[in-house]
Amino acid sequence: MVTELTRTTDLAASATSLFVGEMAKAIAARGEFVVALSGGTTPLGLFANLARLPDLGWDRVKVFWGDERFVAHDDEASNFRSAREAFLERLPVDPANVYPWPQPAGSGDLRSELAGAAARYAEVLTSVLGDEPVFDLQLLGLGSDAHTASLYPSDPALGCTGLTAGATPRGVAHPRLTLTPRALSSSRCVAFLVSGEGKREALVGTLASPEPDPRYPARSVSALERLVWLTDIDVG
Secondary structure (H helix, E strand, C coil): CEEEEEECCCHHHHHHHHHHHHHHHHHHHHCCEEEEECCCCCCHHHHHHHCCCCCCCHHHEEEEECEEECCCCCCCCCHHHHHHHHCHHHCCCCHHHECCCCCCCCCCCHHHHHHHHHHHHHHHHHHHHCCCCCEEEEEECCCCCCCECCECCCCHHHHCCCCEEEECCCCCCCCEEEECHHHHHCEEEEEEEECCHHHHHHHHHHHHCCCCECCEHHHHCCCCCEEEEEECCCCC
């Protein structure tokens, strides 16, 4: 595995270049591109750029998400809704190749629903990608508290050995669904997109810590080929 750290003054442009390059490489090698998207505001510039590139072979793309808030797909907090509106619905992506996390059923038993939704997404992953799912590109962010995907510092989800997990981190508005470190690391390229001075401490701590370190969940994530950090923060 090669680890790369790149500081950029235009994170969206750098992320777009990486995305397009990994997409072209995957389609040339295997005839399809399997990507897992991240949520939050950081990838929105990337999504906007991709929406302007309709001629990239989008019919050969399969889209997953690394994590999701356990909300309805049309909820403003939904990572799926954000990506759909920002670029997926603007491109010739086959809706049958878009795989959002399950929505709440509203049974009232949150713990049971969350576990069931995580299990169903694991079933989707294995049915579409095989018993040991591999992504071509895994997009991830980093929170100011050092969380990545919905893996929060010292959260039990960090120790899950399956592909998916539910999480109810303290102080977080919505319950979460997330790929585990095992599933995130089963990616040919993992790209962390980190923006904003408010994340400097989390980024510096993550890069400096031993691995794995429960204080810095990203240290539990590796890659099959490339582990890329793209940031507009000058970490020296």
